[in-house]
Structures are given as structure tokens and as C-alpha cells.
Amino acid sequence: MLKRLAAMAAGMMLVLTAGAAMAQTVSTPTPSNNGDAGIMFDVTATNAVTVTGLANQFNTAxxxxxxxxxxxxxxxxFSSASTGWSLVGTTSLTGTGAVQSIPVVLSEPIAAGQTKGFYIAAAGxxxxxxTAVGAVAASDANxxxxxxxxxxxxxxxxxxxxPRVLVGSVTYSAGPAPVPTLSEWAMILFGLALAGGAALYIQRRRMTA
Structure with a gap:
């Protein structure tokens, strides 16, 4: 019985993840030839995307x-005041002198034709x-x-x-931030029902043991 429930739950997870968008990464030229304590830059979306992660070169060991x-x-x-900015992630890391992935999971949607500003603030x-603020430093189809x-x-x-340029990368998934469809909500509810049934089954087995 429990093995059957586990198999059904695994099947549900496969259905839910089958349509997940594949992550894509755009990297800027490396290495750095300058540096300080923060970099602000814009990301413009040709097609709708959701930014999920950033990387940057960190020099302070x-x-x-x-x-x-x-x-x-x-x-x-808007680079000299915090008005309009939102803090979306904080972490701690030790610089290696190379590009490092920032261990913060983002979910920042950018609609097609729209722009979003990013600010990575760190000591080193x-x-x-x-060449010019607003010039394209790196790009792909999206x-x-x-x-x-x-x-x-x-x-x-x-x-x-x-002008200064990010030395790192932007990782994104194509399309807006994922929202469960009606069929996915049905599968989620089904999974919850399975979990409840399993708990009830285990409880009854214990009572009759």
C-alpha cells in the first residue's frame, strides 16, 4: 500500500516538473579590469523572462x-537613493578573485520589451x-x-x-514566473489527499497492531 502511494506521488512530481522552463545563462566578458564595492546594471527582455540568479567576480578574500x-x-x-529599490536577497560569501555564483535564488519577472534594474552591493x-551607460554588454535571443x-x-x-560593466552572468528562465495551472493545482490537491490517506493508513495499522 505504502509503495503504491509512493509511486503515485513520484508520478505526480514528474507531471508537475515536466513543463518547467530550462534555465539559460548570459555571461559578460571576463576578467575585471577595475572594481570597487557595487555594480548597478539593467536587464532588458526581448521576450518575457524570469531572472533566477546572478553571478559576479568577487575579489575580497x-x-x-x-x-x-x-x-x-x-x-x-535612480543610482543615488534607495527610493524605488527592493532588497530581494542577502547572503555571505568569500571572494576567490573569479566569477562566483551568488547563492540567492531570485524570481524577478521582466515582461517582453521591459527593463529591470539590478544592484549587487558588496565590499569587494x-x-x-x-563604453557608455546603457550600451549592450552581452545578450542572447531573450x-x-x-x-x-x-x-x-x-x-x-x-x-x-x-560607465561600468558587470563581470559575471544573469541566469533566467524563459517566460514569466511560473504559476500552477488548473491541472497542476488538481495534482497538488491529489498529492495532499494521498499524503492524508497514507497518514490515516499508518495510524489505523498502529491501532490494530
């Missing part, structure tokens, strides 16, 4: 706090000198990573240095 902020639209004109990061603004300290009031 001591544990450091990394904060990730986002804002709707461009960061240009690497970035590159650019997103463009634009040249942005370096910060001299990991806060909004710090000095802006432009």
Missing part, C-alpha cells in the same frame, strides 16, 4: 555580505570599464545585459563611477 536589489525600469537616474567586487554604474561603497549614497 574575506567573508563579505552581498545584497541584491532590484527596481522596475532602468537604474539610470570586480567590474569592467565600459535578454540584454546593459552597461551600468559602479559604486565606491556598498550603499546608495556612495560615489557613482560610469
Amino acid at each position: 574575506i567573508p563579505q555580505t552581498v545584497n541584491i536589489y532590484t527596481r522596475p525600469g532602468t537604474h539610470v537616474g 567586487i570586480g567590474y569592467r570599464n565600459g 535578454i540584454q545585459i546593459l552597461e551600468g554604474t559602479g559604486k565606491s561603497a556598498p550603499d546608495f549614497s556612495a560615489t557613482n563611477n560610469t
Whole structure:
């Protein structure tokens, strides 16, 4: 009985994950030729995407706090104050002098034709000198990573240095943030019913043992 329930639950999970979008990553040129304590940049979506992760070069070989902020639209004109920005992730890592994935899972949707600003704030990061704020630093069929603004300290009031380019990557899934369909909700409810049935079965076995 329990083996049958487990098999049915496994089948449910396969159905739920079968339509999951595959993650894709766009990387900017490496290595850094400059650096300081923060990088602001924009991501423009050619097609609807959901940004799920970021990577950056970290140079400081001591544990450091990394904060990730986002804002709707461009960061240009909004780089010196926190108004309109949202803190979407905080973590700690030790720099290796190379590009490192930031261990924060994001879910930041960008509609087709829209732009979202990102700010990675940390004590010691690497970035590159650019050509012009807003120029395309890297792209694929779905997103463009634009040249942005370096910060001299990991806060909004710090000095802006432009143009500066992210040395790292943006990971995304194609399409908006996933929302369960009606059929997926039915499977979720079915899974909950299975779990409840299993618990009741185990309880009755214990009572009759």
C-alpha cells in the first residue's frame, strides 16, 4: 500500500516538473579590469523572462555580505537613493578573485520589451570599464545585459563611477514566473489527499497492531 502511494506521488512530481522552463545563462566578458564595492546594471527582455540568479567576480578574500536589489525600469537616474529599490536577497560569501555564483535564488519577472534594474552591493567586487551607460554588454535571443554604474561603497549614497560593466552572468528562465495551472493545482490537491490517506493508513495499522 505504502509503495503504491509512493509511486503515485513520484508520478505526480514528474507531471508537475515536466513543463518547467530550462534555465539559460548570459555571461559578460571576463576578467575585471577595475572594481570597487557595487555594480548597478539593467536587464532588458526581448521576450518575457524570469531572472533566477546572478553571478559576479568577487575579489575580497574575506567573508563579505552581498545584497541584491532590484527596481522596475532602468537604474539610470535612480543610482543615488534607495527610493524605488527592493532588497530581494542577502547572503555571505568569500571572494576567490573569479566569477562566483551568488547563492540567492531570485524570481524577478521582466515582461517582453521591459527593463529591470539590478544592484549587487558588496565590499569587494570586480567590474569592467565600459563604453557608455546603457550600451549592450552581452545578450542572447531573450535578454540584454546593459552597461551600468559602479559604486565606491556598498550603499546608495556612495560615489557613482560610469560607465561600468558587470563581470559575471544573469541566469533566467524563459517566460514569466511560473504559476500552477488548473491541472497542476488538481495534482497538488491529489498529492495532499494521498499524503492524508497514507497518514490515516499508518495510524489505523498502529491501532490494530
